[in-house]
Amino acid sequence: MADVARRAGVSAQTVSRVSNGHPSVVGSTREQVLAAMRELGYRPNSAARALKYGQFRTIGVILFTLSSVGNSRTLEAIVDQAAEEGYAITLIPVAVPTRDGVLGAFTRLGELAVDAVIVIMEIHLLDAATVSLPAGVPVVVVDSDADDRYTVVDTDQVDGARQAVRHLLDLGHRTVWHVAGPEESFAAERRATAWRTELEGAGRVVPPLSRGDWSAESGYRAGLALAGEPDCTAVFAANDQMALGLLRAFHEKGKVVPRDVSVVGFDDIPDSGSFVPPLTTVHQDFTEVGRRCVERVVRQVRNEPVGPGTTLVPTRLVLRASTAGPPA
Amino acid sequence: MADVARRAGVSAQTVSRVSNGHPSVVGSTREQVLAAMRELGYRPNSAARALKYGQFRTIGVILFTLSSVGNSRTLEAIVDQAAEEGYAITLIPVAVPTRDGVLGAFTRLGELAVDAVIVIMEIHLLDAATVSLPAGVPVVVVDSDADDRYTVVDTDQVDGARQAVRHLLDLGHRTVWHVAGPEESFAAERRATAWRTELEGAGRVVPPLSRGDWSAESGYRAGLALAGEPDCTAVFAANDQMALGLLRAFHEKGKVVPRDVSVVGFDDIPDSGSFVPPLTTVHQDFTEVGRRCVERVVRQVRNEPVGPGTTLVPTRLVLRASTAGPPA
DNA sequence: CGCCGCCATGTTTGCGTAAACATGAAGTCT
DNA sequence: AGACTTCATGTTTACGCAAACATGGCGGCG
Structure with missing residues (x-):
């Protein structure tokens, strides 16, 4: 200068x-x-600027993995929105999804040049790490328990799952089977709970739960088992990738979708319209989730306190060819 | 303090x-x-530290979008490797993929707290922006032309495409059709060129090229057209998602894969093993690409100059059920 | 016609840290 | 025993920037 x-x-x-x-x-x-x-x-020199202003105009994002479509799309939305508000995004990976891994991430975070943090992960682990969260750093959590210590933004998992089940029941199916995501995931748990609640509310039998790990492969394994259940005419998968695995399993077992069995997914990833058959699924608005995260976190940075509490982003069912009435 | x-x-x-x-x-x-x-x-206070040291221990990553599986997986690998080396990652999105958008990103970059930059995008646009690249900032480029002004790390697109074509010819197909990615993509261009070269080298007819935009939907449209070509018994898609679209189109047109037509993809995304049928595809080692990017860029930051030049990461063909010999 | 106030620009200062240099106390060697 | 080393710790300074305050020239007003 x-x-x-x-x-x-x-x-x-x-x-x-x-x-x-x-x-x-x-x-x-x-x-x-x-x-x-x-x-x-x-x-x-932005270091000098930051030193002078006491702010970095940067938001840290903590996440486990980008391999899930949801995470990467949420991240993309966060990045875009942050750019719009004049903030940069710094990624803080949690190498190993354990309590120590999370603690490590938060420790690193303390030394990082960020004004606020958005956490994209299961709060099971977050809880343990809470203590080490540097005080005074605004936090927004995605996909977590509706914990009132934090500001939470999330897709309306419950309503999405409800719509999926409702749709299948309305088509005439006696009940709906469910392939859930991993137990550690709050999103998975809430989708499963909503599925059960909706069935019970309609007075239907609640079939045994299958569990996957979000991967297509795990959906395939679940599908092979479900194909052996003669009563199984409708399945709600907790995400599109597991639904893809179901489609493959049913195909291999000679069950025609949707003639013999209907399948509904969750997420509406871009590919799901090109599955065989195209997948009926619950559309998640990742963009909106990302936008709201940034908006709330920035507001906190500016000391316009948004109390803790949950913002739910609505979902909508996208009807495609993978669902139909039960076989005659 | x-x-x-x-x-x-x-x-x-x-x-x-x-x-x-x-x-x-x-x-x-x-x-x-x-x-x-x-x-x-x-x-x-990391700002003060950075001011003192003149370094941020942060690497900027410029990319267009995270919606492509390749980009997000490369990014993930970069983030992990960077964490290992003690660097954080700051994302610099290019909102609009135009020359101005890129220029904007580079301008913002100039003001950002980064020691180095990794660019993940088509160099078509990078060229125009070169001038404004702040001098003295190390750059590594992914998926670009083998331009000798930059250090380039990339998947060995040519060999991957060659393997795909070779595999289909070895199975006995007379020739191989190709659904290419968008023209703006260097990766797409190199895969298409390698496809043509390999066919010509084998003395085969080179069928007309179809073009998609990487999306499954565009692959579907290409597939509907190809299904009408009686000579088309083998198709090489430039990525797995377009291959997914092909599978759907062939299925709808009553062509059985691989009995009537064989399909090979590119990328080996996690889902591709669960397509119907599971997809034979060219595996890309995104992790290795990310690792090398970081390693090279960090070396530059430390003033251990790695000359410009290209590092190629090898690919390998993953054989699954979507390929077989031509119909009798 | 002179004073006041405004505006463009300059000077001083401090943000939090760590390198470079300074200090002083405890040992070590001849 | 005296000088010299070693080492733990303290003091000063600069990193690059911008807020706060200082200055000086100019036009407007009575």
């Missing part, structure tokens, strides 16, 4: 003013400074 | 020494300082 000032024949302060678009710099001076900046390839 | 020092009854410098694990602090003093830190919830 001093070099630029010297070259432009002004003081460093004037360079600073030009650099920040301060109004009280006369046109000719401004031009000279800008020219000097260009010639010297000056770029402001 | 001053507060901690006062509380521990030492100087600020001693606190700093403890904080950085400097050896010349006697045990008892160290304990007192650590206790004071704990009591006061002290966490070092």
